[in-house]
Amino acid sequence: MPRRINTLQNIRSNSLRDRESGCLLYMGRLDEDGYARISYQGKNRIGSDVVYEIVYGTIPQGVEVDHICHVRKCVEPTHLRLLTHRQNVIHIKAYEEKRHQRIKQLIETYPQIKGFPILITLPDLKALWDCRSPAHVKKCLLTMGRAYSEEFFYEQFEAGRGRKPALYAIAIHADLVDQLSNEDAQRESQAEESTSLAA
Numbered sequence: 001m002p003r004r005i006n007t008l009q010n011i012r013s014n015s016l017r018d019r020e021s022g023c024l025l026y027m028g029r030l031d032e033d034g035y036a037r038i039s040y041q042g043k044n045r046i047g048s049d050v051v052y053e054i055v056y057g058t059i060p061q062g063v064e065v066d067h068i069c070h071v072r073k074c075v076e077p078t079h080l081r082l083l084t085h086r087q088n089v090i091h092i093k094a095y096e097e098k099r100h101q102r103i104k105q106l107i108e109t110y111p112q113i114k115g116f117p118i119l120i121t122l123p124d125l126k127a128l129w130d131c132r133s134p135a136h137v138k139k140c141l142l143t144m145g146r147a148y149s150e151e152f153f154y155e156q157f158e159a160g161r162g163r164k165p166a167l168y169a170i171a172i173h174a175d176l177v178d179q180l181s182n183e184d185a186q187r188e189s190q191a192e193e194s195t196s197l198a199a
C-alpha cells in the first residue's frame, strides 16, 4: 500500500497544475505519442493508466483509460475515465478530424499562413470555425495549441476594446501543412483502391 502512495506522490511532484483546465501535466518522460511514462512494479507503464489503477482500481480487459480533457500527458484522476478500445478510437478520431478541419479552413481561407503568421480577428475566427461564442473560439485555440504544441501557435495580438474586436496572431508550422495534405492524398488513394477492388 505505501508503495502505491509513494508512486502517486512521485507522479504528482513531477507534474504541474494547469490552472485554466485543471489538468495535472506530467513533466517527466513522455513517449512518442505524448503519454506520461513511468516505471511501476517493475514495468514501464503509461502514467495515466497507473494513476487510474491506484485511485479507482484495476482496469478491466478490453477497456482503456481515456482522457476527458484530451491532454495525453495529464495525470489528473478526475480527468480519466474508462472506454472500450473501439469507443476510444472513435472518440479520438472525431476530435482529431475536427482539429484537422479547423487547420484546413485556416489554410484555405488564408493561404499565406503557410509561410507567415497571420492576424485574424476574433469574429472572423468565430465565423470560420462556426463557433458558438467568443469563449468557444478561445477554447478551440487552446485545444489546438495543446494538440499541436510544436506546430500550431497563437497569441492575442490586441485585446478587444469598444467596437474594435480582439486580434489574434496565428502561425502553422509547414510540417503540419504537409502532414495534412499527405493524409488527404492517402485517403484519396485508399478510396481509389477500394473502388477499384469493388470494380
Ligand SMILES: [Zn+2]
Pocket (backbone or CB within 6 Å): 021, 022, 023, 024, 069, 070, 071, 074, 075, 076, 079
Ligand atoms: Zn486533464
